[in-house]
Amino acid sequence: MGMQIKASHHYNSMMQSLPKTSRYFHSFSPNASKAFNRSYKWVILEKSLGFKPIKESSTRRRRRREHGTVVASSSNVARPFWDAWKPEKAFYVPSLSDILWPSAGAFAAMAILGMMDQILAPKGVSMTIAPLGAVCAVLLTTPSSPAARKYNMFMAQIGCAAIGVLALFLFGPGWLARNAGLAASMAFMICTHSTHPPAASMPILFIDSAKLHQLNFGYALFPGATGCILLCLIQEIVRYLKDNVKF
Template sequence: MGLQQLGCSATSYQPNIYVLKPPKPVSSFNSHFCSRKSVISHVITSFGFLNSHLDGKRFRRKRELISIVASSSSSNVAAPFWDSWAPEKGSKAPLLSDIFWPSAGAFAAMALLGKIDQILAPKGISMTIAPLGAVCAVLFATPSSPGARKYNVFMAQIGCAAIGVLAFTVFGPGWLARSSALAAAIAFMISTRAVHPPAASLPLLFIDGAKLHHLNFWYAFFPGATGCILLCLIQEMVCYLKENYKF
């Protein structure tokens, strides 16, 4: 079949040819670069927002810290004059049982020590000494304070009493023995982390108490440390009664 029979000429026949053209390298690079540029700008913007947010938080934290320091410094300035002459802030009124049981424990302790004194009277020895009254106040009234720890009680009682005997042996009676013994007792309690305020009076009691001189270094264990054993036992009973019998 010829071309004339189909009703078309050779010159008018043009076949449909589809050619797949590759993408232009420049335009593809530009689009890729633009996409990467937008991502990078988005990341930079995000980091900028994050940095500004963190800077804002740091500024707020710094401002709060400055205000706290300022308030604490202002409160510390007023504390020595006003707060020390007023009850502790936020402290509640004690229950009747919180008053009764420590007082009853102190009465029982002094009664037992007095009974022991009657037994030891022929030997010229007494268990009722003034520092044990201060020990009762610490153990019964403030049982959770550092001075009421058993380690602090016995370490300070034994050490400070021995320091008093040593100071009296070296310096004899007088102001020099009292001063050096008290200074050494405080240094001993701080260095051993056994601060127990009533024990600081034991060296002074020995130096000024002629009836105790014959005990010599036995004074380190008697009557202070020995009396504290009895007081610690009574303290356990007082704490139990305070926790279980409230009124």
Template sequence: MGTQLHMHSHATLPFSPLNKTLISSPPLSFFSQRLQHNRAFGLAKNVNRDFKRRRDVGIVVASSSSNVALWESWKPEKGAKSPSLSDVVWPCVLASKGLFITIAPLGAVCAVLFATPSSPGARKYNMFMAQIGCAAIGVLAFSVFGPGWLARSAGLAAAIAFMILTGAVHPPAASLPILFIDVAKMQQLNFWYALFPGAAGCILLCLIQEVVMYLKNNFKF
């Protein structure tokens, strides 16, 4: 019996290392899960690397596009057609006829009405609302603060705020408060300054603008 047990134990010895290996080693599913994990992790790293690369490229593209947009504002507008000779002559000739009241803001009004007639600043509502309101603000600023830098700065700031609040943005009107504060002859008009010379001059310029537009559309050369 002892011999049989000894032989039985020796018979199982050649298999015991294999059995031990099979028992102590992880199952096959562990390796497959590990392989899938490594593949997924590698894919995640590749995706993350690709995302970072695209993000960096996007930052570069966005930065370059912002720089391009910044410099584009310093260049002439693309696609603008060259004006004909009549488009230049009619506004220049007739604009001078409307400047019998020679104040600086009306020169800017001429540029807006005749050079960019379709711009927001050339709208009649914007023009007259801003001209009357900003002129009145100049009178009030002078009455409260007197002549000096405080009246100029307060009048200009209030004029810009008025145009924004009323939706009547007309750039030439922003200079009306400063004109009233600095010119003694204008101060003699008091609140009549709200209507003359700014608003009265704009009425004349609007009439001349209609003539200019008619000539530009019907008498081209």
């Protein structure tokens, strides 16, 4: 405590010894104040302690930081394998409404898509495709994740579906078209910054479903992108219910 009071006294006396303009600049310029404190800290310590303190060199600081980084990174090497088999640490316990409303939204979404299937049955086209189930899970359970962004969803759905049509046209039905369609879809999502995992199954679905071949490039908009519009509406309803109807 006595050393702190003595250092403070030396600092105040040094400030009084500065010209008036310097004190004014020091008081009203935050950056200059920080620089001033760094510059005169060692002078104050030297006068209060009676000897010159040893500064830590920049090389030593860099090595210390690198050493700490190496230790931290090496300690994380063994963790990913075990952590992948453990549940993610939850920051809160979900309430009954947090569980019920997304589940009810998924039920309503598939029910509406099923009703649309009855209307489209004469054409042999179905709206209840597997990728829309995955989209429903992403939108209702993790609405703040990057995969749930509207740009990512629609860009990936439309682009990957079109890639599936093109892959079938170039390679015909078979393993080569599926492999090429999936690889091209991954490259497309990376290039457009529109990562949306459910869309990666759109090319494979088109190639393996003979009933969808009649849609040709219309498959880029239907049923994937069209179904996503319905799911976005249901997501907004579920979000409103979760925020306003809690139990």
